[in-house]
Amino acid sequence: MGRLHVCDHPLIQHKVTYLRDKTTETKQFRELVDEISTLMAYEATRDFPLTTAKVQTPVVEAEGRIIAGRMVGLIPILRAGLGMVDGVLKLLPSARVGHIGLYRDEETLQPVEYYVSLPTDVAERELIVLDPMLATGGSANAAISILKQRGCKPTKLMCLIAAPEGVKAVQEAHPEIDIFVAALDTHLNEHGYIVPGLGDAGDRLYGTK
Ligand code: PRP
Ligand code: URA
Numbered sequence: 001m002g003r004l005h006v007c008d009h010p011l012i013q014h015k016v017t018y019l020r021d022k023t024t025e026t027k028q029f030r031e032l033v034d035e036i037s038t039l040m041a042y043e044a045t046r047d048f049p050l051t052t053a054k055v056q057t058p059v060v061e062a063e064g065r066i067i068a069g070r071m072v073g074l075i076p077i078l079r080a081g082l083g084m085v086d087g088v089l090k091l092l093p094s095a096r097v098g099h100i101g102l103y104r105d106e107e108t109l110q111p112v113e114y115y116v117s118l119p120t121d122v123a124e125r126e127l128i129v130l131d132p133m134l135a136t137g138g139s140a141n142a143a144i145s146i147l148k149q150r151g152c153k154p155t156k157l158m159c160l161i162a163a164p165e166g167v168k169a170v171q172e173a174h175p176e177i178d179i180f181v182a183a184l185d186t187h188l189n190e191h192g193y194i195v196p197g198l199g200d201a202g203d204r205l206y207g208t209k
Helices: 010-020 026-044 082-089 138-149 164-173 201-206
Strands: 004-006 050-056 061-067 072-078 099-104 111-117 126-130 154-162 178-184
Touching: 010 026, 010 154, 010 178, 026 082, 026 154, 026 178, 026 201, 072 082, 072 138, 082 126, 082 154, 082 201, 099 138, 111 138, 126 138, 138 154, 138 164, 154 164, 164 178
Parallel strands: 004 178, 072 099, 072 126, 126 154, 154 178
Antiparallel strands: 050 061, 099 111
16 A cells, blocks of 8 residues: 655645735745655655766765666646646656646546646656645546556656645555655545645636636
């Protein structure tokens, strides 16, 4: 069973509080999503395997450690997942980025697919799916299924705010996925919004509505 990691570093918790604040304007909201994504990437890469490498310092030849293992692919779920990409790329600058476009039907809360574009070598990469909000889990589950249908093995899902309902849905549908969240909130309201949440992440990132 994949694990739920709540990234409770004080810097992350501090920034999430300002992210939730309804008076936080688009510019600052975008900056906070970017910064929190960088900090979470640090946590989500903690298990990356290392190998030894020789390094010539100005003094002697020494043995250092470098990252081994598979190359990384980032898969933001459009639109809101796009806001997390640059923050993660700051720590993983060689990662390739694939895009999955999904929107949640406001009535049924079911995800509707409208775009998929993935790197050609996506199946060989360690994939991290990015989306700030994990509400019912429908969008994350659909994105992970789309990747699996194309022969990929996504291993991680990184979200800023999650509802317990969404975590449970992903753990049931895709039990191998490790889920990283900055905050685990209490519940979903009758409109499928996370409570206390931060409202509509896409609208707050892009100033729509
Ligand atoms: C939001 C969010 C997730 C989804 C979460 O996207 O970014 O993708 O809702 O809800 P779920 O867990 O119930 O599926 P939205 O559909 O609003 O699209 P947007 O990113 O284009 O604004
Ligand atoms: N999508 C959002 O952007 N916010 C929520 O609270 C739920 C789904």
